[in-house]
Amino acid sequence: MAPKYNLNGRTVAAPIAAFTMATLLFVYARTSIQAAKRNAQKHREADGGQINWHNESLRRHGKLEPPENQGTVRQLRETIVGSGEEGKVEGKVGGETESERRIREVKFGKKSP
Numbered sequence: 001m002a003p004k005y006n007l008n009g010r011t012v013a014a015p016i017a018a019f020t021m022a023t024l025l026f027v028y029a030r031t032s033i034q035a036a037k038r039n040a041q042k043h044r045e046a047d048g049g050q051i052n053w054h055n056e057s058l059r060r061h062g063k064l065e066p067p068e069n070q071g072t073v074r075q076l077r078e079t080i081v082g083s084g085e086e087g088k089v090e091g092k093v094g095g096e097t098e099s100e101r102r103i104r105e106v107k108f109g110k111k112s113p
Helices: 009-046 053-060 072-081 098-108
Strands: none
Touching: 009 053
């Protein structure tokens, strides 16, 4: 006797889609909670152990420096590559690096101001 259930694309796709959506929601919720905990811990450490709401307000309005950004990828990149300040032209914010200046001189044959 043959089985009495119908196995086709719809009957397989719906449970797979539901499982995928549930998994994505679970992962998103977990990572969001972990990021919020890390952010709160970073702000607590910046305030000396407990969140100071006055300092937090000053940070959000640009009057106080934000806590140091401690992303693991950024830390790893900075330890391998360095802080990236070696080639910067002094006195300019957002200026060109020494290598960019040399490339432009070679390409266009003129010096930068």
